[in-house]
Amino acid sequence: METFFEWFRVLYDDTGINLPFxxxxxxxxxxxxxxxxxxxxxxxxxFFSVIIGIIGAWLQGSSLKWTRRIINGYxxxxxxxxxxxxxxxxxxxxxxxxxxxxxxxxxxxPLLGSFAWAAISLSFFAGAFNxxxxxxxxxxxPESTVExxxxxxxxxxxxxxxITLPLAFxxxxxxxxxxxxxxxxxxxxAYAIAVPEMLYEANQxxxxxxxxxxxxxxxxxxxxxxxxxxxxxxxxxxxSMKIPGYGS
Amino acid sequence: xxxxxDQPMVSIKDVHKSFGDLEVLKGVSLDVxxxxxxxxxxxxxxxxxxxxxxxxxxxxxxxxxxxxxxxxVNDPDLNKLELxxxxxxxxxxxxxxxxxxxxxxxxxxxxxxxxxxxxAVEKKARALIKKVRLEGKExxxxxxxxxxxxxxxxxxxxxAMNPDVMLFDEVxxxxxxxxxxxxxxxxxxxxxxxxxxILVTHEMGFAREVxxxxxxxxRGVIVEHGPPASFFDEAKDPRxxxxxxxxx
Numbered sequence: 001m002e003t004f005f006e007w008f009r010v011l012y013d014d015t016g017i018n019l020p021f022x023x024x025x026x027x028x029x030x031x032x033x034x035x036x037x038x039x040x041x042x043x044x045x046x047f048f049s050v051i052i053g054i055i056g057a058w059l060q061g062s063s064l065k066w067t068r069r070i071i072n073g074y075x076x077x078x079x080x081x082x083x084x085x086x087x088x089x090x091x092x093x094x095x096x097x098x099x100x101x102x103x104x105x106x107x108x109x110p111l112l113g114s115f116a117w118a119a120i121s122l123s124f125f126a127g128a129f130n131x132x133x134x135x136x137x138x139x140x141x142p143e144s145t146v147e148x149x150x151x152x153x154x155x156x157x158x159x160x161x162x163i164t165l166p167l168a169f170x171x172x173x174x175x176x177x178x179x180x181x182x183x184x185x186x187x188x189x190a191y192a193i194a195v196p197e198m199l200y201e202a203n204q205x206x207x208x209x210x211x212x213x214x215x216x217x218x219x220x221x222x223x224x225x226x227x228x229x230x231x232x233x234x235x236x237x238x239x240s241m242k243i244p245g246y247g248s
Numbered sequence: 249x250x251x252x253x254d255q256p257m258v259s260i261k262d263v264h265k266s267f268g269d270l271e272v273l274k275g276v277s278l279d280v281x282x283x284x285x286x287x288x289x290x291x292x293x294x295x296x297x298x299x300x301x302x303x304x305x306x307x308x309x310x311x312x313x314x315x316x317x318x319x320x321v322n323d324p325d326l327n328k329l330e331l332x333x334x335x336x337x338x339x340x341x342x343x344x345x346x347x348x349x350x351x352x353x354x355x356x357x358x359x360x361x362x363x364x365x366x367x368a369v370e371k372k373a374r375a376l377i378k379k380v381r382l383e384g385k386e387x388x389x390x391x392x393x394x395x396x397x398x399x400x401x402x403x404x405x406x407x408a409m410n411p412d413v414m415l416f417d418e419v420x421x422x423x424x425x426x427x428x429x430x431x432x433x434x435x436x437x438x439x440x441x442x443x444x445x446i447l448v449t450h451e452m453g454f455a456r457e458v459x460x461x462x463x464x465x466x467r468g469v470i471v472e473h474g475p476p477a478s479f480f481d482e483a484k485d486p487r488x489x490x491x492x493x494x495x496x
Binding site: 147149150151152154155158162167243246 | 335336391
């Protein structure tokens with residue numbers, strides 16, 4: 001392994017192509033940490049944004065006017081403002097209003113750190129789109145299918161979890177894929193509030209090594225592969241959910 | 249509840265139902281005794297489907313009374329689950345759950361609504377599939393079954409809830425002529441087992457064969473009714489005569 005890494009030092013010496021995150025163990029460590037942080041932030045946001053979508057789409061069908069209004073207001077706010085502004089708003093505006101807590105060294109620190117705020121902000125951002133995506137899927141389920149379930153004694157929640165949501169999922173998966181791909185790419189915004197994710201660590205490395213071109217190229221390839229894996233997983237999931245004789 | 253078996257199982261009295269300004273039912277009354285099979289016939293738009301949809305509260309009524317085993321359906325505090333445990337319904341478009349296999353369709357409501365034990369439910373579901381003569385199709389998805397087969401699964405699904413009365417809403421109207429017979433045979437088997445049935449149908453021959461009583465509706469009222477022999481051969485009302493002459 002070490003010979004493999006050392007080869008890149010030789011590459012740098014011979015050609016000037018500088019990839020310190022491969023041959024330098026310190027840079028390698030922080031690049032790897034950044035990569036893990038991006039994965040972690042992506043998974044947390046994917047999970048919570050889908051949960052928000054599922055619950056939001058359910059509440060959107062509520063018979064209570066104010067519940068529907070609140071959900072629609074939430075969607076409008078998060079859809080019509082830039083995610084970077086949302087992130088700053090959560091981190092600087094709401095974050096500064098929260099009480100400070102004492103840390104292990106006796107100092108004061110914010111209740112929620114930058115990772116937590118990025119996770120909250122991006123989950124709500126992608127969640128707003130997910131609510132609309134799930135709603136479009138729910139609208140594709142025929143009313144008569146719902147009636148059949150009601151006639152069998154299903155209550156509204158059971159109809160949703162057992163009938164309409166599983167069917168809606170299959171209809172809206174392509175749109176959901178798009179939004180989740182966008183979400184993974186949007187995690188780079190967390191850089192702006194110093195979450196040490198991949199872009200942040202890359203920036204640290206290019207500041208130290210002045211190898212901007214190489215780092216930019218690396219980031220493109222890294223995100224391309226990362227999103228490629230997500231797309232592959234989602235496509236396999238879509239295939240595994242296909243029902244014989246239903247849909248295209 | 250003071251209902252006893254010698255009273256009508258379903259008692260409909262002076263029912264009025266409007267969709268907006270359109271009055272669909274203009275004072276309909278009829279009684280169905282336990283074990284009785286009644287057929288409601290009449291031209292399209294005469295309100296016959298609406299009437300049976302009101303019996304299990306898929307549609308609400310504005311005026312009048314519908315009692316199922318003594319339980320008043322026209323009641324804002326209606327316990328729909330209790331009502332729907334007693335009343336099974338089969339629809340024109342089958343409305344099976346497309347993401348579930350035949351046997352899963354039959355098992356779903358007993359499992360989720362009645363919270364019955366899974367192994368017992370599965371045993372019963374397989375027996376019901378056999379009863380509707382679909383042995384070997386247990387694991388087929390609705391999309392892999394013909395219309396007639398789907399409709400028989402729908403009947404089995406409804407029977408799995410052990411209803412006391414079954415509603416059939418033009419259940420053969422969407423079927424190919426050659427599959428109509430198999431569905432009618434299934435209903436006939438049920439009627440012979442003593443199931444109380446209310447059918448909306450255009451199958452006059454079938455109505456004549458299985459019904460204990462025939463009701464003819466037109467423009468929201470019952471125009472004429474009687475046992476099949478006298479109804480078909482000695483119709484008195486000109487509207488009934490005209491309808492029968494067109495359809496027979």
